Amino acid sequence: NAGVTQTPKFRILKIGQSMTLQCAQDMNHNYMYWYRQDPGMGLKLIYYSVGAGITDKGEVPNGYNVSRSTTEDFPLRLELAAPSQTSVYFCASSSWTGGMNTEAFFGQGTRLTVV
Amino acid sequence: AQTVTQSQPEMSVQEAETVTLSCTYDTSESDYYLFWYKQPPSRQMILVIRQEAYKQQNATENRFSVNFQKAAKSFSLKISDSQLGDAAMYFCAYRSAQGAQKLVFGQGTRLTINP
Numbered sequence: 543n544a545g546v547t548q549t550p551k552f553r554i555l556k557i558g559q560s561m562t563l564q565c566a567q568d569m570n571h572n573y574m575y576w577y578r579q580d581p582g583m584g585l586k587l588i589y590y591s592v593g594a595g596i597t598d599k600g601e602v603p604n605g606y607n608v609s610r611s612t613t614e615d616f617p618l619r620l621e622l623a624a625p626s627q628t629s630v631y632f633c634a635s636s637s638w639t640g641g642m643n644t645e646a647f648f649g650q651g652t653r654l655t656v657v
Numbered sequence: 658a659q660t661v662t663q664s665q666p667e668m669s670v671q672e673a674e675t676v677t678l679s680c681t682y683d684t685s686e687s688d689y690y691l692f693w694y695k696q697p698p699s700r701q702m703i704l705v706i707r708q709e710a711y712k713q714q715n716a717t718e719n720r721f722s723v724n725f726q727k728a729a730k731s732f733s734l735k736i737s738d739s740q741l742g743d744a745a746m747y748f749c750a751y752r753s754a755q756g757a758q759k760l761v762f763g764q765g766t767r768l769t770i771n772p
Contacts, residue, residue: 573757573758575759575760577760577762582666582764582765583764583765584661584663584748584750584762584763584764584765585702585748585760585762586762587759587760587761590757590759592757598757600759630700632702634702634760636758638758645704645707646704646758646760648701648702650699650700650701651700651701653700
């Protein structure tokens with residue numbers, strides 16, 4: 543039972559480079575989320591999706607893009623990496639099934655450093 | 658927009674003693690959920706306890722309990738018989754009962770357990 547899987551776990555990028563953070567869940571959850579956690583701070587929502595083909599901005603979307611072509615996958619794309627994007631990134635998923643909310647399940651996080 | 662505030666950046670407690678972590682929130686909604694998450698050094702986000710706003714009874718999970726004061730918009734976490742394994746960052750989080758189940762996090766409280 544894998545739950546939410548994020549890759550990579552660690553990455554160092556140079557300023558201006560691009561990368562994609564991968565996220566996959568095997569629980570058939572319709573909701574998926576990307577959060578970032580800056581040092582000593584709580585998590586802030588970057589983007590979220592309520593189902594395949596539907597995405598929307600969260601609190602801090604600038605500099606990021608997402609897509610949701612399948613229920614399972616929700617990649618986060620960083621274009622033109624900047625030092626301000628140095629953070630820990632968490633993917634999460636949840637669902638509304640049978641009139642009940644499931645809890646949010648989180649991946650292990652990706653520590654990204656932009657130098 | 659909803660906000661969550663944790664006014665205690667750091668707390669410490671002696672092993673086997675009791676500690677209370679504070680959380681206040683702001684919302685105009687009447688139906689919502691509140692959560693406490695634990696984040697150990699491994700970065701994993703672990704759900705500690707959940708409270709539904711429509712329930713008057715405070716939630717309890719073994720050594721963890723909450724004091725939910727809806728009118729005061731206060732949601733504190735009490736940890737009884739503190740153990741070394743309780744050392745972690747603790748985050749208070751809010752989620753609306755409507756919409757895409759997005760979580761709004763507080764800034765976190767770092768809990769240290771002194772042996």
